[in-house]
Amino acid sequence: MDGDDDSHGTWDPFGRPLFDDPEARALSRVGVVDIGSNSVRMVVFDGAARSPAYFLNEKILCGLGAGMNETGRLNPEGKHRALAALQRFKLLAEGMDMPDLTVVATAAMRDAADGPMFRAQIEAATGLKVWVIDGAEEARLSAQGVLLGWPGAYGLVCDIGGSSMELAEIKGGAVGRCITSPLGPLKLQDLEGGRKARDKQIRKEMKALAEYMGTQRDRLFLVGGSWRAIAKIDMERRGYPLHVLHEYRMDAGSVAETIAYLEGNDPEKLRKTCGISATRMALVPFAAEVLSRLVETFGPKDIAVSSYGIREGLLYEQMPQKLRDRDPLIEACRVAEAKDARLPGFGRSLAAFVRPLFPEAAPARLRLIEAACLLHDVSWRAHPDYRAEVCFDNATRANLGGLKHWERIYLGLALLHRYRNKREGTRFDYLYGLLDDAHQREAEILGKAMRFGAMLWTLDQGSERARLDWSPEDKRLLLHLTPRNAPLFGEVGEARFRSLAESLGAEDARAVIED
Template sequence: MIRLPASFPSAQDQRAIIDIGSNTVRLVIYGGPVRAPVVLFNEKVTARLGKGVAESGMLSAKGIASALGALARFAIILKLRGVDDVQTVATAAARDAANGGEFLEQVAALGLEPRLLSGEEEAVASARGVLSAFPGACGIVADLGGGSLELIDIEGDAKGGGRCTHGISLPLGTLRLAAMRVDGSEKFARRIHRMLKGQDWDAHSGQVLYLVGGSLRAFARFAMEQVNWPIDDPHAYELSPEEVLSAVRALQSKTARGAALAPINGVSASRLASLADAGALLGQLVKELHPSRVVFSGWGLREGLLAGTMGAKTAGQDPLLAGVVAFVEMQQPGLSGAAELVARWTARLGYAGPDNLRRAAVMLALASLRSEPNLRAEQAAQWALRKRWLGVDEAGRAMIAMAVLANSGQAEIPTELPRLAPLQDLREAVIWGMATRLARRFCAGAGEVLEASSLTISGRKLVLATTHAMAPLYTDACAKDLRVLAEMMGLTPHRLSVESAADLP
């Protein structure tokens, strides 16, 4: 009998989404914290259900067979894993096909409970995914699938919620675009314009355009490769409208006269084949909607469905901290609590940066100590830059990465990080990391030491005060850390010993 490791999530902690799309049929099983779920299992089959709909108005027999085969496998996997929290949804292909209802009856016969989403419901679900990943997001969400393009206005709040209004669905999925582009770019552009006007879609110039969907994330990866971007996760990747159009032109140049694109890391062959079509549509959307900036989202419909089940209290949690806490607790139970002690001990230095970034940096810095000494700095920086975190942009990732590097003694800013964040912010992150380094070396992992000491600024002095009982813990190495930190802050280091904790400054 195979025994699962103790850390393997129980069935009660797992939630599953089956997404029956126009291009792919996918099962994703999520675990981890509800506010920042992590993917435990992700499998898709390219059934191309929407191809038959675009050509004949019917789901093809081949597409149905492929989809049902995948869904039968998914049903067995869920049963074997004991996952009961399952949402099965179908989108544009099943919605538009004349035989869509018959197909969903066959899906139900497998023991699944498919729900056919309307175009507006699909748009709202994608919008909720974006709002959950980017608390406070305001603008337009564009979700490009195989059979349709959904557009919806969003106005988020800091608690991960908000309003979704004016949702529309257009027959502009990637499986339809190639045929629409045959007559040339000018006619294609006019057709997109008429479709938007026909739906009474009148976006306000200067809004943020949030992009959802595998084909648009593939475009982001293409754009990242063109500029040798330091991060390879397209989630939260941001471009100006001019940069989008420049990438579209580069894509058109590389695919001129039917030339095949070179492989792109993280992009499947099927996505690669439709990338030029997705890019052409994105270029027209940018010209029509006049956004201030364009942000790519790794979260969309599936994650929006999960977000719809969260209570208000859970939705109000900080998604970055929820994710980082879950991650570091897997490294060492109780580590997030220890990190909070360090974060509070260093908090009186008057940081200007967002507190959630600093707290996340402290947690990852302490978690890195579980690694081999020669791996710690690089591994923790990679966690910050490459792991899928929510509620943080690329500048925030860079600040966390710089802080964990400084925690390991590397105060010099790597050349790639100023491409992600301003130098002033990165220098502040160095101070976060050096303060964490001082705290952990001084207390030696004992929280009582931090409770019997303080780190404060008094005039032009950086003061480390301890009770007499804890004074022997202040070593030459601690003195060096205090001096380096003080110099970085333009202060003079000062050591103070007091009778009791009540006397600490």
Template structure:
């Protein structure tokens, strides 16, 4: 009998869909697999065309930057045809809306791309960038700031509520032009502009969500200098009290002399100082508790705005984990069954969970079997690497560590002997303890079910006095054996209990 697979390499849906973002510094194409709560990029390419360079003084897009941008757009349009994009959206920002010849440029873009071009106002830029933060973080609480080549947008964000946005001419290229390349003058311009902000007074003690290529480069540099073990940009956090000197170092010395500057691309280096001083002045004025990097911004916010309400309401992390489960697990249905079963098991063990820990446990259940095709000796290591570095959003770095460790321990055993020091540096002890407990539950469940659906819901982990019992129905009692007894004993030992396999017949 030939069994047809039910998990293709790509997930069907409305797509591929693409967004071209024509910014003041870069022109970027991102093609996404489909319209979804957690969209997966199929293709991503940018060209630093520098459209905004000189616009502040000349009021025109230079011929050289226009030629470079149009050349990139011709390639992007061809790529969209080649990939089979069903819908292309083209967004243009500060440089094109401010330049006198911007409308002429937009007409050429329209001809090349074969679709309308949306020239965003400053408030619209701020709104979609903030919506990208709503899309990418679990209940965000703070201010979203999007720094481009021409402008800075600031917007207050509380959960899914977005306040009125404001825009400032503080993008790297614009600030360089306005200051004549003098960093001291640039700092004065930034400070004067931000003193008029109506959003920053609401930032004190909260989170600043930093969006934009220059700020991502700054975070990458900080990662390199501090030896941070998880090289994932989204959710990377800089505590402001510890980062002030670092930010000042970006504009108080020549770029070439900055420690580990090779971590930043040569194309990005010229604007690093301007991005650093704007962020430094923003921290001074707004007094946030922390700076968190967002890999999602304008493009993702725009796509999120077009999702149906029921899709927007989905949890981004769970949606992404469910997709990976569908693509890589032996039985997605079995993974779904584990969510309720492991929750009951945690209660039986007397291990309390916060709402966030319940959410992380659910995601872990969906990811627990994605490494089954790997060699048995390396399933834990490979699963940990995939999960820790996956393109997930809606989860912070300690949460990533929880997810990765729970699956690592499931395959490699409950010991840390072969675990490198990296993730242990960023995972809280509480998360680590719960990841180990969840892994021990997995190790029992998968021996009972052999990864097949319809089995674990018929079994129960039950605690009585000082004993943890695995209760099997009569027709499954033959699954009991030495290996399962050992796994159950390991699980019970985590909370100081004895163990036994029994039947309810």
């Protein structure tokens, strides 16, 4: 294992870990509150460098913007509920020894005639400083939230709240043009004239949005509770097995089919089946009308659901650029290893050990290999009979950014094979179909390589443990050992080496002792 000195370029392509960097540690506990038109939410991030964990995530559906089309004022009951929520959030922050909360308010507060008065009421009752941001800033922050999970992403970010909908352009890790519109479902719900009037309003606003943003055929990132509810319904319609909303993919065809499915089914039954709140479900049909026109107008090549939005954007705002540039998956795995592995730092050595088995791997695959090796030992405290399943469950359902759904299954299978030779007969068999046969086999090889490589770790991290040499053309797998480390290759190690060779299809598999 190399030391901390990176002067000779010995660190892998992902760079030196930053979670112990003073600037990263300054983000060890960050609290943000979002006062929206439909909900008030507090999130406390337990900052782990580039990929923070959610220490607290609490939401109250207040409906501040309900009825504003008619009255021009905030909903009285919503104000009462929002103030009570904010008083609770203030006390929670104090209990966590967090002197500061970043509090932002969006469309309802900025549009309501009594918004300034309610802002003053909040500050007097709680001592919280409330920042009422304009639509362009809301769009920018939401786009930054997407960049937290997808560094270098490109496309169009669409954040739908209760009273507004924002669009932002992202390209090469930067936010471009931003714009807001009054296309929130609460406003559409209150619009007189029914569906015909809503369709006219949506068409008019969408035309203005397209003229400003320009049409584009890249990815559309959907941010907001109403979009996530529609994604849940799409999952139900398709019988999709992995119920993870972040990075869930749709296309124009699936959006059209899901809207028809929504209109053709009993909403209450569908709500209960999909686990959507009654308050949210009441807004879904209006959001669906907007989404249909949005997809038709901008014609994205694909659609990705993002669980990251304005709150994550506020955290991203506080990150130094060197943290922003990091891979969120690798940073999160490094933190997990440092916190939970028996021998922190060995994951990097293990990745170097198994890498010769994947000579043609592209950078996207190498990061999955690196991530798996960093996570290979973090579940060692689980009962031996359940370690394999615990690993798979953690990889597929953990709050990890920068992972497609098939990549979650790949990572989960690799970690499952770290502790178990066969993948059949687990409670996760129904998920394997998200990964094609070739990737399932590759994940098995990676898992068995980690399972074998884990036999070779010692407390003396400076020693040369072993080296693999794999020739796909000759179907030859060699394990190179020095006389000093040869005793590490015992009976259990030999059995695991044979299992790895079998998965590779090696016809010549042997150990070579070298001076």
